[in-house]
Amino acid sequence: MFNQLLKWTLLISIWRKYKQHIGITIALILALMLTSFLHQDFVNYSLAANNDSLGLSYVIKWLVYLGLVTVYWFSVTKVKSKSDKDSDLHRKMKVAKEQTVNQSANMTSENHPDPFANIREKKSLRSKADFFIEKAEIEKAKKSAGKE
Protein backbone atom coordinates (compact mmCIF):
# COMPACT_ATOMS: atom_id res chain seq x y z
CA MET A 1 0.00 0.00 0.00
CA PHE A 2 2.69 2.43 1.07
CA ASN A 3 4.97 1.27 -1.72
CA GLN A 4 2.23 1.85 -4.29
CA LEU A 5 1.60 5.34 -2.97
CA LEU A 6 5.31 6.14 -3.09
CA LYS A 7 5.61 4.75 -6.60
CA TRP A 8 2.67 6.77 -7.90
CA THR A 9 3.86 9.94 -6.18
CA LEU A 10 7.25 9.52 -7.79
CA LEU A 11 5.76 8.80 -11.20
CA ILE A 12 3.37 11.75 -11.04
CA SER A 13 6.08 14.13 -9.90
CA ILE A 14 8.40 12.96 -12.69
CA TRP A 15 5.56 13.29 -15.22
CA ARG A 16 4.70 16.81 -14.03
CA LYS A 17 8.31 17.94 -14.20
CA TYR A 18 9.39 16.20 -17.40
CA LYS A 19 6.17 15.70 -19.37
CA GLN A 20 7.40 17.78 -22.32
CA HIS A 21 10.74 15.98 -22.38
CA ILE A 22 9.00 12.61 -22.21
CA GLY A 23 6.59 13.61 -25.00
CA ILE A 24 9.41 14.74 -27.28
CA THR A 25 11.45 11.60 -26.53
CA ILE A 26 8.47 9.34 -27.32
CA ALA A 27 7.88 11.27 -30.56
CA LEU A 28 11.55 10.80 -31.49
CA ILE A 29 11.47 7.07 -30.78
CA LEU A 30 8.27 6.68 -32.83
CA ALA A 31 9.75 8.67 -35.72
CA LEU A 32 12.95 6.59 -35.64
CA MET A 33 10.94 3.37 -35.56
CA LEU A 34 8.74 4.54 -38.43
CA THR A 35 11.80 5.44 -40.51
CA SER A 36 13.34 2.08 -39.71
CA PHE A 37 10.18 0.16 -40.68
CA LEU A 38 9.80 2.12 -43.91
CA HIS A 39 13.41 1.50 -44.78
CA GLN A 40 13.10 -2.20 -43.99
CA ASP A 41 10.09 -2.41 -46.29
CA PHE A 42 12.02 -0.61 -49.02
CA VAL A 43 14.97 -2.99 -48.58
CA ASN A 44 12.65 -6.00 -48.90
CA TYR A 45 11.06 -4.49 -52.00
CA SER A 46 14.45 -3.66 -53.53
CA LEU A 47 15.73 -7.21 -52.98
CA ALA A 48 12.59 -8.64 -54.53
CA ALA A 49 12.56 -6.23 -57.48
CA ASN A 50 16.36 -5.99 -57.96
CA ASN A 51 16.28 -2.24 -57.46
CA ASP A 52 19.59 -0.33 -57.78
CA SER A 53 18.87 2.42 -55.27
CA LEU A 54 19.45 0.32 -52.15
CA GLY A 55 22.66 2.14 -51.23
CA LEU A 56 21.02 5.52 -51.59
CA SER A 57 18.21 4.42 -49.29
CA TYR A 58 20.73 3.77 -46.49
CA VAL A 59 22.19 7.25 -46.93
CA ILE A 60 18.69 8.76 -46.80
CA LYS A 61 17.82 6.69 -43.73
CA TRP A 62 20.86 7.93 -41.80
CA LEU A 63 20.28 11.50 -42.92
CA VAL A 64 16.72 11.25 -41.62
CA TYR A 65 18.03 9.81 -38.31
CA LEU A 66 20.50 12.65 -38.05
CA GLY A 67 17.82 15.24 -38.81
CA LEU A 68 15.46 13.75 -36.23
CA VAL A 69 18.14 13.75 -33.54
CA THR A 70 19.04 17.36 -34.37
CA VAL A 71 15.39 18.42 -34.14
CA TYR A 72 15.11 16.51 -30.86
CA TRP A 73 18.18 18.27 -29.48
CA PHE A 74 16.85 21.73 -30.37
CA SER A 75 13.40 20.90 -28.97
CA VAL A 76 14.83 19.72 -25.65
CA THR A 77 17.04 22.81 -25.40
CA LYS A 78 14.05 25.05 -26.11
CA VAL A 79 11.87 23.29 -23.55
CA LYS A 80 14.64 23.49 -20.97
CA SER A 81 15.20 27.23 -21.49
CA LYS A 82 11.45 27.79 -21.26
CA SER A 83 11.03 25.68 -18.14
CA ASP A 84 13.93 27.45 -16.41
CA LYS A 85 11.80 30.59 -16.32
CA ASP A 86 8.43 28.92 -15.89
CA SER A 87 7.64 28.28 -12.26
CA ASP A 88 5.24 29.60 -9.65
CA LEU A 89 8.04 31.67 -8.18
CA HIS A 90 8.85 33.24 -11.56
CA ARG A 91 5.17 34.06 -12.18
CA LYS A 92 4.80 35.61 -8.72
CA MET A 93 8.01 37.60 -9.20
CA LYS A 94 6.74 38.89 -12.55
CA VAL A 95 3.40 39.98 -11.07
CA ALA A 96 5.11 41.62 -8.08
CA LYS A 97 7.54 43.45 -10.36
CA GLU A 98 4.72 44.76 -12.56
CA GLN A 99 2.80 45.94 -9.49
CA THR A 100 5.85 47.72 -8.09
CA VAL A 101 6.56 49.40 -11.41
CA ASN A 102 2.95 50.57 -11.71
CA GLN A 103 2.90 51.85 -8.15
CA SER A 104 6.16 53.72 -8.48
CA ALA A 105 5.05 55.19 -11.83
CA ASN A 106 1.81 56.42 -10.30
CA MET A 107 3.57 57.85 -7.26
CA THR A 108 6.16 59.61 -9.37
CA SER A 109 3.80 61.09 -11.89
CA GLU A 110 0.85 62.08 -9.69
CA ASN A 111 1.84 62.71 -6.09
CA HIS A 112 5.59 63.19 -6.07
CA PRO A 113 7.37 64.63 -9.09
CA ASP A 114 10.73 62.94 -9.52
CA PRO A 115 13.40 65.14 -7.89
CA PHE A 116 16.03 63.37 -9.97
CA ALA A 117 14.35 64.13 -13.32
CA ASN A 118 16.78 66.92 -14.30
CA ILE A 119 19.79 64.97 -13.05
CA ARG A 120 18.74 62.00 -15.17
CA GLU A 121 18.84 64.16 -18.30
CA LYS A 122 22.18 65.91 -17.70
CA LYS A 123 25.13 64.92 -19.85
CA SER A 124 27.66 65.20 -17.00
CA LEU A 125 27.25 65.92 -13.31
CA ARG A 126 29.13 68.43 -11.18
CA SER A 127 30.94 67.58 -7.97
CA LYS A 128 31.04 69.65 -4.79
CA ALA A 129 34.35 71.17 -5.93
CA ASP A 130 32.81 72.18 -9.26
CA PHE A 131 30.02 74.01 -7.43
CA PHE A 132 32.55 75.82 -5.18
CA ILE A 133 34.56 76.90 -8.21
CA GLU A 134 31.44 78.04 -10.04
CA LYS A 135 30.29 80.08 -7.05
CA ALA A 136 33.75 81.62 -6.60
CA GLU A 137 33.83 82.59 -10.27
CA ILE A 138 30.37 84.15 -10.07
CA GLU A 139 31.37 86.14 -6.98
CA LYS A 140 34.57 87.25 -8.67
CA ALA A 141 32.64 88.35 -11.72
CA LYS A 142 30.19 90.27 -9.53
CA LYS A 143 33.02 92.02 -7.69
CA SER A 144 34.79 93.00 -10.87
CA ALA A 145 31.51 94.25 -12.28
CA GLY A 146 30.90 96.28 -9.09
CA LYS A 147 34.34 97.93 -9.31
CA GLU A 148 33.77 98.96 -12.88
Next chain:
Amino acid sequence: MKRIPNLKDKLNQKIRDKAISRAKTRIVLAGKVPEDFNEEQLEVIVKEEEEKILSGAKEKGLLVLASLLGLSLWG
Protein backbone atom coordinates in the same frame (compact mmCIF):
# COMPACT_ATOMS: atom_id res chain seq x y z
CA MET B 1 15.23 61.91 -38.02
CA LYS B 2 15.35 60.35 -34.59
CA ARG B 3 18.92 59.68 -33.44
CA ILE B 4 19.65 56.09 -32.54
CA PRO B 5 21.33 56.07 -29.09
CA ASN B 6 24.71 54.42 -29.30
CA LEU B 7 26.11 51.91 -26.87
CA LYS B 8 28.06 54.51 -24.88
CA ASP B 9 24.96 56.63 -24.32
CA LYS B 10 23.00 53.59 -23.23
CA LEU B 11 25.76 52.55 -20.84
CA ASN B 12 26.02 56.04 -19.38
CA GLN B 13 22.26 56.14 -18.86
CA LYS B 14 22.37 52.76 -17.10
CA ILE B 15 25.15 54.00 -14.82
CA ARG B 16 23.20 57.20 -14.10
CA ASP B 17 20.06 55.25 -13.24
CA LYS B 18 22.02 52.94 -10.97
CA ALA B 19 23.69 55.93 -9.30
CA ILE B 20 20.30 57.58 -8.74
CA SER B 21 18.95 54.37 -7.25
CA ARG B 22 21.94 54.15 -4.90
CA ALA B 23 21.59 57.81 -4.00
CA LYS B 24 17.94 57.25 -3.10
CA THR B 25 18.94 54.32 -0.88
CA ARG B 26 21.64 56.42 0.77
CA ILE B 27 19.19 59.22 1.43
CA VAL B 28 16.63 56.81 2.90
CA LEU B 29 19.29 55.23 5.13
CA ALA B 30 20.14 58.70 6.41
CA GLY B 31 16.50 59.02 7.49
CA LYS B 32 15.60 61.66 4.92
CA VAL B 33 13.73 61.96 1.64
CA PRO B 34 15.05 63.32 -1.66
CA GLU B 35 12.72 66.33 -1.33
CA ASP B 36 14.76 67.46 1.70
CA PHE B 37 17.64 68.31 -0.63
CA ASN B 38 17.95 70.91 -3.33
CA GLU B 39 18.99 69.99 -6.85
CA GLU B 40 22.65 70.91 -6.33
CA GLN B 41 22.93 68.64 -3.32
CA LEU B 42 21.21 65.79 -5.12
CA GLU B 43 23.54 66.26 -8.07
CA VAL B 44 26.58 66.01 -5.77
CA ILE B 45 25.24 62.82 -4.17
CA VAL B 46 24.48 61.21 -7.53
CA LYS B 47 27.90 62.27 -8.84
CA GLU B 48 29.60 60.57 -5.88
CA GLU B 49 27.63 57.37 -6.44
CA GLU B 50 28.44 57.46 -10.14
CA GLU B 51 32.16 57.72 -9.38
CA LYS B 52 31.90 54.82 -6.95
CA ILE B 53 30.23 52.67 -9.62
CA LEU B 54 32.87 53.57 -12.19
CA SER B 55 35.81 52.92 -9.84
CA GLY B 56 34.23 49.61 -8.80
CA ALA B 57 33.85 48.65 -12.44
CA LYS B 58 37.50 49.53 -13.10
CA GLU B 59 38.67 47.39 -10.17
CA LYS B 60 36.56 44.45 -11.34
CA GLY B 61 37.83 44.96 -14.87
CA LEU B 62 41.42 44.80 -13.64
CA LEU B 63 40.66 41.61 -11.72
CA VAL B 64 39.11 40.06 -14.81
CA LEU B 65 42.10 41.16 -16.88
CA ALA B 66 44.49 39.72 -14.29
CA SER B 67 42.62 36.42 -14.22
CA LEU B 68 42.60 36.32 -18.00
CA LEU B 69 46.33 36.86 -18.06
CA GLY B 70 46.72 34.07 -15.54
CA LEU B 71 48.22 36.24 -12.83
CA SER B 72 47.56 35.01 -9.34
CA LEU B 73 46.93 37.75 -6.81
CA TRP B 74 47.46 35.36 -3.91
CA GLY B 75 51.09 34.59 -4.45
